[in-house]
Structure formats: C-alpha cells, structure tokens
Amino acid sequence: MIRFDHVSKVFRGQTDPALDSVTFEILRGEFVFLVGPSGSGKSTVLRHILLEDSPTKGQVHVLGQDLAKISNRKVPYYRRNVGMVFQDFRLLANKTVYENVAYAQKVLGKSRGHIRQAVPDVLKTVGLQGKEDRLPHELSGGEQQRVAIARAVVNKPAILLADEPTGNLDPSTSREIMRVLRRINKNGTAVVMATHDVSIVDEARQRVIELKDGELIRDEAGGVYTPEVVKYEEPEAPEIASEAPRGKTIAAAMAERVAAPDRRPSGRNEDIDSPTTRLPDAEEDDGADFADGADLQDGGAR
Numbered sequence: 001m002i003r004f005d006h007v008s009k010v011f012r013g014q015t016d017p018a019l020d021s022v023t024f025e026i027l028r029g030e031f032v033f034l035v036g037p038s039g040s041g042k043s044t045v046l047r048h049i050l051l052e053d054s055p056t057k058g059q060v061h062v063l064g065q066d067l068a069k070i071s072n073r074k075v076p077y078y079r080r081n082v083g084m085v086f087q088d089f090r091l092l093a094n095k096t097v098y099e100n101v102a103y104a105q106k107v108l109g110k111s112r113g114h115i116r117q118a119v120p121d122v123l124k125t126v127g128l129q130g131k132e133d134r135l136p137h138e139l140s141g142g143e144q145q146r147v148a149i150a151r152a153v154v155n156k157p158a159i160l161l162a163d164e165p166t167g168n169l170d171p172s173t174s175r176e177i178m179r180v181l182r183r184i185n186k187n188g189t190a191v192v193m194a195t196h197d198v199s200i201v202d203e204a205r206q207r208v209i210e211l212k213d214g215e216l217i218r219d220e221a222g223g224v225y226t227p228e229v230v231k232y233e234e235p236e237a238p239e240i241a242s243e244a245p246r247g248k249t250i251a252a253a254m255a256e257r258v259a260a261p262d263r264r265p266s267g268r269n270e271d272i273d274s275p276t277t278r279l280p281d282a283e284e285d286d287g288a289d290f291a292d293g294a295d296l297q298d299g300g301a302r
C-alpha cells in the first residue's frame with residue numbers, strides 16, 4: 001500500500017542525502033514505527049508519503065499510485081486518503097473541538113447531515129464525547145492530541161501518519177494516545193508513526209523501521225526501539241552468526257533457526273556448512289516482492 005523503491009532525497013544546498021536509497025513496503029492495516037536519531041530522515045519519509053517532498057531518485061507508490069505522476073490539481077484528492085498528526089497538535093485556536101473536527105469535513109464539501117453524524121462518532125472513538133464545545137486552550141495536551149487525531153481520521157483515510165504524536169506528552173498520556181492510535185489501526189487504517197519514545201515502541205511490539213543518516217538500517221516485525229546487543233560467544237552453528245541478515249540480531253536469527261527445524265544441522269550437512277547458505281527470511285528481504293510491479297499494473301490499492 002505504501003512502497004518506497006530506492007528512494008533518495010538530497011535537499012537543495014545539501015550534499016548529504018536526507019534519504020539514501022530507502023526501500024520498504026507497508027501493507028494495508030499495518031502499524032509501523034519509524035525510529036532513529038534526530039536528523040535520520042523520519043519526517044522526510046512521512047513528508048514523501050504526504051506528497052510534501054518528492055524524491056531526488058527512486059519511486060514512492062501509495063495506494064497503487066506512483067506519486068510522481070499525480071498532477072498538482074489532484075494532490076488534494078490524494079491527500080484525502082492520508083491523515084496526519086504532529087507533535088504540536090496544530091489545532092485552530094479559536095474553534096471548538098467540534099468545529100476543529102467538522103472543519104476537515106466542510107473543506108471536502110460534506111453535507112451538514114453527514115457532519116452531524118461523523119463528528120460525534122469520531123469524537124467517541126478518541127474518547128472526547130462531552131468536550132465538543134471546549135476551545136483548545138481549555139483542554140489538556142493529551143485531549144488536544146485526541147482532537148488532532150479525530151480531525152485526521154474523520155474522513156476515514158486509509159493511512160494515518162503521526163510525527164512524534166506523544167513528543168509533548170507525559171508517559172501515561174502517551175500511553176492513552178497509543179491506545180487511541182491502536183483502536184484506529186484496528187478499524188483498518190494503516191498507521192506510520194515516527195517516534196523517539198522508547199517505552200512506547202518497546203511496549204507495543206509492532207514493526208520497527210530504523211533509519212540512520214538517511215539509510216534504512218533495520219526493518220523488524222515485533223521490534224523494540226533498540227535491539228538487544230548479543231554478546232558474541234563461540235557459536236554452536238557458526239553459519240548463523242555469519243549469515244544473520246542486516247538489521248536482525250543474532251538472537252533473532254537463532255530463534256528463526258529453532259522455528260525451522262528442517263534447516264537445522266543434524267550432523268554434517270553440505271548445505272548447512274556452505275558459506276552461501278541463507279536463512280529463510282534473508283531471501284524475503286531481497287526486494288523480490290517488488291519485482292512484479294503489481295501496484296503499477298492494476299492501479300488498485302494493496
């Protein structure tokens with residue numbers, strides 16, 4: 001549904017790339033954390049998906065469309081599919097909770113009847129029923145972020161992007177916001193969340209994509225913020241240590257080996273001993289999934 005194919009971005013006046021041949025695919029309904037140090041490229045990834053930046057090299061496909069081929073005229077239509085929330089909420093200060101959310105529907109020309117139904121529904125989803133008439137300054141930070149999330153998802157986008165949505169919140173409020181995001185994700189919206197929040201990532205155990213200096217250095221299902229560093233000791237099966245795919249801990253590779261007993265050595269085995277033997281997952285990581293160009297051909301959402 002979101003596909004980055006060797007995407008590089010060098011901003012004008014810069015020599016170092018903000019993104020350096022980044023390749024990944026996110027499927028419908030996934031929840032994905034983007035992690036990495038400040039300046040590693042997380043927001044740049046999100047801005048590419050939102051069509052606020054375009055690649056210097058490579059392609060971005062979202063919902064079956066090559067974003068480079070979307071004309072300026074069609075950008076607002078495209079963006080209806082992509083909600084966005086930020087660390088600093090970005091609410092309209094002189095509008096109530098209800099009006100902030102309803103505004104997102106009004107600009108799309110939705111009828112008053114539709115708005116009267118949709119806004120209370122989404123405010124209930126984010127746990128803000130009863131606060132419709134408050135102004136942003138009459139809300140806590142967590143409540144303001146809930147309004148921002150309600151506004152981002154009221155039009156039921158396929159994708160919700162969140163750029164450090166818990167960055168201004170205390171740990172327990174951050175957890176509440178995570179519960180809201182998970183609820184929205186369970187309703188079918190894919191969520192891509194850039195974050196520095198170690199405990200949120202470690203508790204959620206979702207897919208983690210890690211960037212460093214613009215390069216994707218880890219893409220791990222059920223990951224943590226910082227993978228456990230495994231102390232190297234004399235390995236029982238030396239090929240595991242030497243073949244662990246990039247971004248995967250040795251412990252993870254060992255666990256996979258245990259889960260695939262048919263590939264474990266039962267005495268001397270030519271295949272296992274061969275330096276070219278690959279773990280099953282390593283074969284999936286080579287980009288073969290992208291080879292058929294299905295998005296391009298069928299023009300439909302994946």
Ligand SMILES: Nc1ncnc2c1ncn2[C@@H]1O[C@H](COP(=O)(O)OP(=O)(O)OP(=O)(O)O)[C@@H](O)[C@H]1O
Nearest residue numbers: 011012014018036037038039040041042043044045
């Ligand atoms: N408009 C721009 N012009 C020039 N350089 C930019 C621009 N936007 C981002 N950059 C640079 O691109 C790199 C990646 O920035 P980005 O904002 O994506 O990082 P980040 O991982 O989101 O950081 P943070 O965690 O601090 O938000 C940084 O070196 C940044 O200075």
